[in-house]
Amino acid sequence: MEKMPDSLIQVHDDVIACESCPRLRRYCERIARLKRRAYRHEEYWGKPVPGFGDSKARILIVGLAPAAHGGNRTGRVFTGDRSGDFLFGALHRAGLSNQPHSRDREDGLLLKGVYITAALRCAPPANKPGRVELARCRRFLMRELRLQTRTKVVVALGRIAFDEYLKALVDMGWIADRRGMRFRHGARFRLEHRASAVSPPVGLPVLLASYHPSQQNTQTGRLTAGMLDGIFSRVRRECSAD
Secondary structure: OOOOOOOHHHHHHHHHHOOOOHHHHHHHHHHHHHOOHHHOOOOOOOOOOOOEEOOOOOEEEEEOOOOOOOHHHHOOOOOOOHHHHHHHHHHHHOOOEOOOOOOOOOOOOOEOOEEEEEOOOOOOHHHOOOHHHHHHHHHHHHHHHHHOOOOOEEEEEOHHHHHHHHHHHHHHOOOOOOOOOOOOOOOEEEOOOOOOOOOOOOOOOEEEEEOOOOHHHHOOOOOOHHHHHHHHHHHHHHHOOO
């Protein structure tokens, strides 16, 4: 049988149906049953969470994973939690979303030239994914990277997202290795693809690193609104530098 071409819709469906990591599935389903008191009347999503946004995005944002009572509850990454409020506030100030919040899948949010995904599609216990679980989930990120051919800038939110994006590029053969690329907030990398690689037609995007907008970072001042605004100001400049 002839293999059908991939699509973001197919990736979306395959993510939701994934049962590859029993530990994560048990945890997410348990959280969906028990719920947090504030959300006790809501029906939790409880399944793996796909990426979302503009299918022809010039900006790709990679986060860590859905939050147990955020994305695992609402079914959309960075939605229904304080990390999402912090991120979407910055995106709205940068003119990259139509509203500064992300409450649920039906809240009218529109991203402008942005696609948001995650290194892991299930909420991990204590926000600590296992290496094998990340490796299993990487195939979805790789498919999204192949399909998002117009991407000019990738923003990696946190060290794990940064590492997983680079591992995906290595696994696809788009770069030979990640030597010299270490995570630090504000770091910028112009990646060179392997000469023998089957690469995106316009070459690899610029990679920008940012601290993750977790409460641990934002409440301690490790990541401020001004710092994240600075990242997305640079993103806008990178996109307009063609």
